[in-house]
Amino acid sequence: MAVIGKKAVKKVSTPKIKRTKLLINNKWVDPVEGGSFKTYNPATGEVIAKVAEASAKDVDLAVKAARKALESGPWARMDAADRGKLMFKLADLIEKNAEELAVLESYNCGKTITDARGDLVGTINTLRYYAGWADKIEGRTVPVRGKFLSYTLRQPVGVIGQIIPWNFPLLMLAWKWGPALACGNTIVLKPAEQTPLTALRVAELAIEAGFPAGVINIVNGFGETAGNALVIHPGVDKIAFTGHVDTAKIIQKKAADTLKRTTFELGGKSPNVVFADCDIDQAVEGAFHAIYFHCGQCCTAGSRLFVEQKIQKEFVERLAAKAKQRKVGDPMDESTQQGPQVSQEQLDKILHYVALGQREGAKLVTGGQRKGAKGYFIEPTIFDGVRDEMAIARDEIFGPVVSVLPFKDMDEVVARANDTFYGLAAGVWTKNLDKAHNYAAAVKAGTVWVNCYHIVDTTTPFGGFKMSGQGRENGEEALDHYTETKTVTVNLA
Numbered sequence: 001m002a003v004i005g006k007k008a009v010k011k012v013s014t015p016k017i018k019r020t021k022l023l024i025n026n027k028w029v030d031p032v033e034g035g036s037f038k039t040y041n042p043a044t045g046e047v048i049a050k051v052a053e054a055s056a057k058d059v060d061l062a063v064k065a066a067r068k069a070l071e072s073g074p075w076a077r078m079d080a081a082d083r084g085k086l087m088f089k090l091a092d093l094i095e096k097n098a099e100e101l102a103v104l105e106s107y108n109c110g111k112t113i114t115d116a117r118g119d120l121v122g123t124i125n126t127l128r129y130y131a132g133w134a135d136k137i138e139g140r141t142v143p144v145r146g147k148f149l150s151y152t153l154r155q156p157v158g159v160i161g162q163i164i165p166w167n168f169p170l171l172m173l174a175w176k177w178g179p180a181l182a183c184g185n186t187i188v189l190k191p192a193e194q195t196p197l198t199a200l201r202v203a204e205l206a207i208e209a210g211f212p213a214g215v216i217n218i219v220n221g222f223g224e225t226a227g228n229a230l231v232i233h234p235g236v237d238k239i240a241f242t243g244h245v246d247t248a249k250i251i252q253k254k255a256a257d258t259l260k261r262t263t264f265e266l267g268g269k270s271p272n273v274v275f276a277d278c279d280i281d282q283a284v285e286g287a288f289h290a291i292y293f294h295c296g297q298c299c300t301a302g303s304r305l306f307v308e309q310k311i312q313k314e315f316v317e318r319l320a321a322k323a324k325q326r327k328v329g330d331p332m333d334e335s336t337q338q339g340p341q342v343s344q345e346q347l348d349k350i351l352h353y354v355a356l357g358q359r360e361g362a363k364l365v366t367g368g369q370r371k372g373a374k375g376y377f378i379e380p381t382i383f384d385g386v387r388d389e390m391a392i393a394r395d396e397i398f399g400p401v402v403s404v405l406p407f408k409d410m411d412e413v414v415a416r417a418n419d420t421f422y423g424l425a426a427g428v429w430t431k432n433l434d435k436a437h438n439y440a441a442a443v444k445a446g447t448v449w450v451n452c453y454h455i456v457d458t459t460t461p462f463g464g465f466k467m468s469g470q471g472r473e474n475g476e477e478a479l480d481h482y483t484e485t486k487t488v489t490v491n492l493a
Helices: 056-071 080-096 098-109 113-133 169-182 197-209 223-232 245-258 280-296 309-325 344-359 410-417 433-442
Strands: 002-004 007-009 022-024 027-029 036-041 046-052 148-156 159-163 186-190 216-218 238-242 261-265 271-274 304-308 363-366 381-384 401-407 425-429 447-450 483-491
Touching: 022 056, 022 197, 036 098, 046 197, 056 159, 056 186, 056 216, 056 223, 080 098, 080 113, 080 169, 080 197, 098 113, 098 169, 098 197, 113 169, 159 169, 159 223, 169 186, 169 197, 169 238, 186 223, 197 216, 223 245, 238 245, 245 261, 271 280, 271 410, 280 304, 280 309, 280 401, 280 425, 304 309, 304 410, 309 363, 309 381, 309 401, 344 363, 344 381, 344 401, 401 410, 410 433, 425 433, 433 447
Parallel strands: 159 186, 159 238, 186 216, 238 261, 271 304, 271 425, 304 401, 381 401, 425 447
Antiparallel strands: 002 007, 022 027, 022 216, 036 046, 148 483, 363 381
16 A cells, blocks of 8 residues: 555556547547657656647637636636635545556656655645635725725636646646636646646546536647747736746747736756754755755755855765665655656756766766666766856756855855856755844745755745746745736715
8 A cells, every 4th residue: 555645545556548638628639730749758768658749729729718618618607615616626536546646647757656646745735725715815995085985806817828847747737727726717738748647637537526618728749839829829818837947038028929927937056055053964864855856856956055164075975975875766666766867858968967067177976877778867966076157056957966065154155155047945054043044034045945955835935036937836925826906996976
């Protein structure tokens, strides 16, 4: 038996691929132009399935279905509390099928089965959290001069185009669907082309839960085609995107023609600062988790590890010892600690940066080699003696590669931590409470962890400063990005 949250569930050994078509208006359909693409198992490099590929014509059909559901279907007339009930039911169905989804997630994106089960807990919690918000999205009365009654309404933004990444397919789906559905919007979702399978399965569960036709639509495909069609479509009112900053720049420029609202959750080169007065056991464990969780394929990964000079040598030695003991292998083996990277492209990118780091003069302490001839595995990698101007210290590698940078004092490390166009997350390890609070206030990041790392909860807002994003996901704050505020004024004279 496996455990999802607090419930024991029957283990599933192999995934069942139930859906590979497009979902438009609650119907599983073939693409208008008949396109398809292959999706792979990163642990083996083998094809899992061929998936329908949407063109601009399919996106247009999906947007029209979403528009109709928004304006004239049962969804448009549904009480807010009833929307919440549907979301609760979907969460229950995901929980019922959690082990199947975890296995499918592991096969499609290379996440260890243990981490995939953990993501299912977050997915379920997110949908339930926003289901509870559905009938609590309120306006207010406003005192104005004269005999007038003025009040505000919070109404759906409209048809939402959502584009999610491959590193957390299920969790990012929930982060996007939760607030959008709670506020009464309709959705056209484009999953990442590398990892479409769990989104399709959850969409099937949404139909089973009773979501009306057109409320949720899935268009598999590539950014240059399906994604572009969503961004430029005049019937889409907002784009919510999680991914690379360069893609966000393209989206923002193209969305300008229709003045779409946009929210972006983008990448990071997060500074994780270790002071000499830390609990070194706790800090080593935390820094290790900060960079190696999900193979370093996290936008918040603590990839710039600033260590105070007094403890640098000991810290690096202890970190390297842990890295050498890490079990890299089959993600479906429950004893595996690190699975494969998501694709050959991602593996090649990481190996390029490993070679570049050595050419620029950083010391490769451990790792840096591809592991095995099958699948996209790489060893946990540590560079020491890294300088701020090196590419490995400035670029988002998105892999299990950490750069150790020594520092002397608070003022120095804050200035260097902020010397980046990213600002998503940051960490600090110290027993000195004043030092922790001062660092947290000074560092330019949307999330700061003190003596912990990667603690993300649905209830707390998440997003970045600078080029790490616009807007916030999670928490009450996310609702602001999925509602429009309308003022109504009545003459009482």
